[in-house]
Every structure is written in structure tokens, then in C-alpha cells.
Amino acid sequence: MTNAYVALADGRVFEARCRAPGRARGELVFTTAYTGYEESLTDPSYEEQVLTFSYPLVGNYGVRPERFESERVHPNAAVAREFTDDVAEWLAEADVPAVDHLDTREIVTSVREEGAMACGIAAGPEATPADARAELDDAVPMSDHTExxxxxxxxxxxxxxxxxxxxxxxxxxxxxxxxxxxxxxxxxxxxxxxxxxxxxxxxxxxxxxxxxxxxxxxxxxxxxxxxxxxxxxxxxxxxxxxxxxxxxxxxxxxxxxxxxxxxxxxxxxxxxxxxxxxxxxxxxxxxxxxxxxxxxxxxxxxxxxxxxxxxxxxxxxxxxxxxxxxxxxxxxxxxxxxxxxxxxxxxxxxxxx
Structure with a gap:
């Protein structure tokens, strides 16, 4: 079911599945880690970014708070080829938009070739590509996050x-x-x-x-x-x-x-x-x-x-x-x-x- 969209600064818009609803924007980056999704999602260094997982399945050993690196999820949104229900529910409870069922290989390749770029995400039953583009238009470069x-x-x-x-x-x-x-x-x-x-x-x-x-x-x-x-x-x-x-x-x-x-x-x-x-x-x-x-x-x-x-x-x-x-x-x-x-x-x- 397509009910989420990811708009990139290079003009492309990816259709995706909503796993945690909401709208978000930020610098799109990726991690190559096979494991450690709990630690990555609670790492304060991901503040104001949209984290894409290059490993295709995220959540295959559950969610345990004792592995968290801080008290909350820090990326503005999360992207994966597939999130398990455990991770999707955790992100939804944290009010962090999450989308999957899109080609993360293409996204990672784009970032490697063009560099980290701004993106906008809209996820939920009423989401449209225009919503994702609107989020993208409001994205702020990392160097401008002075506080x-x-x-x-x-x-x-x-x-x-x-x-x-x-x-x-x-x-x-x-x-x-x-x-x-x-x-x-x-x-x-x-x-x-x-x-x-x-x-x-x-x-x-x-x-x-x-x-x-x-x-x-x-x-x-x-x-x-x-x-x-x-x-x-x-x-x-x-x-x-x-x-x-x-x-x-x-x-x-x-x-x-x-x-x-x-x-x-x-x-x-x-x-x-x-x-x-x-x-x-x-x-x-x-x-x-x-x-x-x-x-x-x-x-x-x-x-x-x-x-x-x-x-x-x-x-x-x-x-x-x-x-x-x-x-x-x-x-x-x-x-x-x-x-x-x-x-x-x-x-x-x-x-x-």
C-alpha cells in the first residue's frame, strides 16, 4: 500500500509504505551497519537528519531499551527497505515518521554520488507527493542549525x-x-x-x-x-x-x-x-x-x-x-x-x- 512519499533535493519522489505516520524533513544520510539500529536511532548525532538503513531488514532482534544511547529517538524520520513491526511501533510511539518498501539501494547510491541532501517525508493515509515536497522546501542545511x-x-x-x-x-x-x-x-x-x-x-x-x-x-x-x-x-x-x-x-x-x-x-x-x-x-x-x-x-x-x-x-x-x-x-x-x-x-x- 502506497501511503508515504520521500522527496529528494535532486527532484525525485519515492513512493513508500507508511510504518509510522507524520511529516518530516532533514538531511538525508545513510548507515551501513547491519545491526545496532536501536543504538543508531537513539544516537544524538543524528539530530535533524533522516536516517536511511542500507541493510534491508531493520528490527530482526526486537527493541530493548537497555541498548538505547539516549532517552529518545533523534533522527527526524527513518527509512528502510523493511521495518519489523517492533521497530515501526516504537517509532510511531516516539512520533518519528518511518517509511519502508522503497528501493533503499537507489537512495544510498544517490547519496554516495551526489552527497548528503535535503529530503522531505509525508506518511499517512492522507499523504501526497506535494506534502513531501513542501517538507523538502522547508528543510534547513545542517550548518544553519546554529542552536x-x-x-x-x-x-x-x-x-x-x-x-x-x-x-x-x-x-x-x-x-x-x-x-x-x-x-x-x-x-x-x-x-x-x-x-x-x-x-x-x-x-x-x-x-x-x-x-x-x-x-x-x-x-x-x-x-x-x-x-x-x-x-x-x-x-x-x-x-x-x-x-x-x-x-x-x-x-x-x-x-x-x-x-x-x-x-x-x-x-x-x-x-x-x-x-x-x-x-x-x-x-x-x-x-x-x-x-x-x-x-x-x-x-x-x-x-x-x-x-x-x-x-x-x-x-x-x-x-x-x-x-x-x-x-x-x-x-x-x-x-x-x-x-x-x-x-x-x-x-x-x-x-x-
């Missing part, structure tokens, strides 16, 4: 106790829950702070490390987080994941850029330049570091050579473009969190204590 950090960040600071290994100030630009658990499982206590935390507010927590999280949108819109890095660089160890790496690079004079279609999936190969070892990683980002400034590029993406790891020994900086917490995905890079805590132990500030 996107406020949409995904915690409104108030809170602390998750894990132990006395380190006090981590995690600047929440859209942090996945598994980043917090990866740190607390290693004995760190994590202070989760709003994305617009000021230097004075951060000082009140007397942290051992400044940690910038993942998140959605253009890193250029996270000016407050950049200021924190600039203020405490050289005083505190600085770590970052995904968007966090981009913010750190910008804070030290580097540059970031929009990618054609980004890296999204659990099979991205990354080569460590020192060991020449390749690991498989989980990724979800549409921007990358074009110029690292004074930071050293230590890891690169095997497919396109983009910076996947940045270090600075003197400043005690350690960042990764991928998601070492690996939810979903391979566990090849979990050691990043051990490296961050080791950097804290080695810092002059901690040694002095």
Missing part, C-alpha cells in the same frame, strides 16, 4: 560516580550514554556538563581531564566548547570523540569541513600511523578535520585518508574521530579510554596532587 547543541545537550550538569581514578568533565554536545559508561567502568567519576558551560563553571568541578563528546551538526556552532578547550589547553589533559575532535582542532587553530556524505556505520577501517595496524571502527559524522593545526595526525581513514586521530604530547591532547565506545560496533578501539585515563595519571597536575 543544535542545545537540542541534545543536558540542560543541567549532573555527576555519574564511578570511582576515584579520575574526575572527568564531559562536555555534553550530544554524548552517547556508552561514553559515560565506558569511563565509569574504568573507575572514573564523570561530570556531565551542558555544551555551553563557561570556564568559571568548569573550574568549580576541579576536573582531572576535559572531555569533548560527540554530537550533531557543524562544529563551528559550538563556540562555548571551543572556548573551554582554549582556556584549559596545557593546564588539563584534553580528550575528544567525533565532534569533540573537530572542536578541539578548531580551538587550536585548525579547520573543519563538511564531507560529501560522511562516515556512518560499523565497518570503517582506520590505520594507526605509528604501528601501521588497521582497526575496524564505528563512525557517525558528516564533518571532518581538514587542517589539524599544531596537532599531530596519528590515525587516518583507510578509505579516504581523513584524520581519525589527533595527538599533542606537550599539551596532553588525545582525540578520535570514530566512536571507541563501540555501541554498536567492533571493540577494536576500546583501549582509547584506558589511554585517556593514563594521560590523566601522567599529567603534571595529577602528579603534583
Amino acid at each position: 543544535i547543541g542545545a537540542q541534545v545537550s543536558t540542560p543541567e550538569a549532573y555527576t555519574v560516580a564511578g570511582g576515584d581514578e579520575a574526575d572527568v568533565a564531559l562536555v555534553d554536545c550530544g554524548a552517547k550514554g556508552s561514553i559515560v559508561s565506558s569511563l565509569t567502568e574504568r573507575g572514573a567519576t564523570v561530570h556531565v556538563l551542558p555544551h555551553d558551560t563557561t570556564p568559571a563553571e568548569l573550574t568549580d568541578y576541579d576536573p582531572d581531564v576535559l572531555f569533548l563528546s560527540n554530537g550533531p551538526g557543524d562544529p563551528a556552532t559550538y563556540g562555548a566548547a571551543e572556548t573551554l578547550v582554549s582556556e584549559f589547553l596545557g593546564e588539563l589533559p584534553v580528550a575528544g570523540i567525533c565532534l569533540g575532535q573537530q572542536i578541539v582542532a578548531r580551538a587550536v587553530g585548525g579547520e573543519t569541513e563538511k564531507m560529501a556524505f560522511g562516515h556512518r556505520g560499523v565497518n570503517q577501517p582506520v590505520r594507526d600511523l605509528e604501528s601501521d595496524r588497521v582497526v575496524m571502527t564505528t563512525q557517525n559524522h558528516g564533518y571532518s578535520v581538514a587542517d589539524p593545526g599544531p596537532l599531530e595526525v596519528t590515525q587516518v581513514n583507510v578509505n579516504d585518508g581523513t584524520a581519525e586521530g589527533l595527538d599533542h604530547e606537550e599539551w596532553n591532547v588525545l582525540t578520535r574521530q570514530y566512536h571507541p565506545e563501540a555501541n554498536p560496533g567492533p571493540h577494536d578501539s576500546l583501549g582509547f579510554f584506558d589511554d585517556v585515563l593514563a594521560a590523566v595519571e601522567a599529567s603534571p597536575r595529577v602528579a603534583a596532587d
